[in-house]
Amino acid sequence: MRIVSVFPILASLLCSIIVPAKGDRPNILMIAVDDLRTELGCYGESHIVSPNIDRLAASGLRFDRAYCMVPTCGASRASLFSGRRPSPDRFVRYTARIDEDSPQSIGLHQYLKRAGYRTASLGKILHYPADQSDGWSESPWRPDRSEPTITEPILGWTEPANINALLKQSRNKRLPFASFDAEDEALGDGKVAAEAVRRIKTFAKSEEPFFLAVGFFKPHLPFNAPKKYWDLYDKLPIDLPDNYYPPEDAPKEAIHNFGELRNYGGVPKSGPIPDAMARTLIRGYYACVSYTDAQIGKVLDALDAEGLADNTIVILWGDHGWNLGEHTLWCKHCTFENAMQAPLIIRSPVHRSSSQGSTTKTLAEFIDIYPTLCDLAGIKPPSGLDGQSLVPTLENPADPGKGFAIGRFRDGDTIRTDRWRYTEYSSEESSGRLKIVARMLYDHDRDPDENRNLANLPEYASIITELSKQLNAQKGR
Numbered sequence: 357m358r359i360v361s362v363f364p365i366l367a368s369l370l371c372s373i374i375v376p377a378k379g380d381r382p383n384i385l386m387i388a389v390d391d392l393r394t395e396l397g398c399y400g401e402s403h404i405v406s407p408n409i410d411r412l413a414a415s416g417l418r419f420d421r422a423y424c425m426v427p428t429c430g431a432s433r434a435s436l437f438s439g440r441r442p443s444p445d446r447f448v449r450y451t452a453r454i455d456e457d458s459p460q461s462i463g464l465h466q467y468l469k470r471a472g473y474r475t476a477s478l479g480k481i482l483h484y485p486a487d488q489s490d491g492w493s494e495s496p497w498r499p500d501r502s503e504p505t506i507t508e509p510i511l512g513w514t515e516p517a518n519i520n521a522l523l524k525q526s527r528n529k530r531l532p533f534a535s536f537d538a539e540d541e542a543l544g545d546g547k548v549a550a551e552a553v554r555r556i557k558t559f560a561k562s563e564e565p566f567f568l569a570v571g572f573f574k575p576h577l578p579f580n581a582p583k584k585y586w587d588l589y590d591k592l593p594i595d596l597p598d599n600y601y602p603p604e605d606a607p608k609e610a611i612h613n614f615g616e617l618r619n620y621g622g623v624p625k626s627g628p629i630p631d632a633m634a635r636t637l638i639r640g641y642y643a644c645v646s647y648t649d650a651q652i653g654k655v656l657d658a659l660d661a662e663g664l665a666d667n668t669i670v671i672l673w674g675d676h677g678w679n680l681g682e683h684t685l686w687c688k689h690c691t692f693e694n695a696m697q698a699p700l701i702i703r704s705p706v707h708r709s710s711s712q713g714s715t716t717k718t719l720a721e722f723i724d725i726y727p728t729l730c731d732l733a734g735i736k737p738p739s740g741l742d743g744q745s746l747v748p749t750l751e752n753p754a755d756p757g758k759g760f761a762i763g764r765f766r767d768g769d770t771i772r773t774d775r776w777r778y779t780e781y782s783s784e785e786s787s788g789r790l791k792i793v794a795r796m797l798y799d800h801d802r803d804p805d806e807n808r809n810l811a812n813l814p815e816y817a818s819i820i821t822e823l824s825k826q827l828n829a830q831k832g833r
């Protein structure tokens with residue numbers, strides 16, 4: 357009984373300590389992009405037209421080595437918002453939710469709301485809008501995502517007659533790409549951007565600090581975008597990746613059958629994707645990135661137009677990477693660099709002099725986002741978070757940081773260090789003990805595309821022992 361009566365007093369004292377005075381807190385605009393890999397103008401060596409993400413990077417800090425915790429939508433987002441590492445029992449699938457997998461966690465949005473923020477979720481933020489929905493000041497908002505009629509079948513990958521047959525199929529047989537002769541707002545992300553602009557105008561009139569989380573659905577499959585974004589790449593010769601083959605000596609566990617893509621109409625159920633279709637998929641992905649980039653531009657413009665940019669932290673992340681044919685893989689769902697790495701850009705107005713237009717090679721994990729935003733907002737993070745603040749990197753982009761990034765997918769646990777990516781795959785024995793059944797090791801100094809698995813070579817045994825020890829000491833349980 358004594359504990360119950362004392363708790364509200366303690367809680368009240370705690371809140372009075374951690375919450376800065378009203379008016380001192382910066383706003384936070386979070387932009388989440390579904391399935392965005394680090395192939396963008398600002399990340400270099402890309403044909404992708406992404407002027408708006410590029411200008412955000414030019415005014416903020418671009419993280420060149422930021423990693424998701426789980427390369428699948430819901431699990432990545434639940435881990436990010438809870439600030440907790442995934443484990444074999446927590447944040448496993450795309451359907452993961454915090455209130456089921458980690459019910460004791462206070463979500464980032466819940467915590468900011470308690471600290472006096474007006475919190476809003478638009479579009480795709482957590483996989484289920486109902487997950488910890490009490491952390492949003494108003495019900496999470498999602499657009500109507502019905503799409504216009506396809507007026508322009510994508511040619512060049514199969515016979516026109518087959519396309520017409522596919523167009524008549526039911527929704528679950530739809531094609532993996534489509535072009536619409538339509539305005540941006542005819543599709544979901546255009547509606548998300550328009551709603552975000554409306555909210556920013558409303559929030560500008562309020563004294564309350566806001567945490568506005570804006571989640572775009574593209575470039576997630578299907579690669580459907582208005583025609584003008586396809587036209588950006590109309591003349592571009594699209595090549596298949598240089599490493600359109602599995603890595604040398606990679607275990608079978610590393611390569612999946614990209615079932616997510618094979619569910620679509622016209623995609624073969626097994627075997628390689630026909631080259632013409634592969635090229636169209638790459639072009640379609642590019643079109644969707646440019647479409648989303650244009651929507652992001654509208655949101656950034658609204659922030660400027662309302663005079664909020666100088667008091668608003670902007671953070672952009674993709675929930676995980678994507679394979680566009682590398683190693684013959686498509687989609688995410690693996691522990692290669694292409695699936696684990698994702699864009700991360702942070703623009704902190706008070707760190708302009710140290711970070712504006714800079715890049716960093718500090719290894720960052722997406723569980724670091726929660727304590728970073730608390731730090732930037734002047735709020736002490738809750739106990740029990742697994743990540744650490746990236747503010748030292750905003751203050752000095754050469755900051756060494758923690759020096760590793762750990763993640764997992766299904767039976768694979770993976771660690772990235774400055775030089776290495778190491779993955780070990782486990783299987784449960786009849787005794788219940790986990791046994792390592794396969795390993796991968798890539799030397800990023802010599803093999804940044806991860807084309808040769810070194811794990812079975814005896815000369816790397818001591819490096820593997822060290823990486824395995826570090827991985828198992830730090831991974832989520």
Ligand SMILES: [Ca+2]
Binds near residue numbers: 390391428429430
């Ligand atoms: Ca995703």
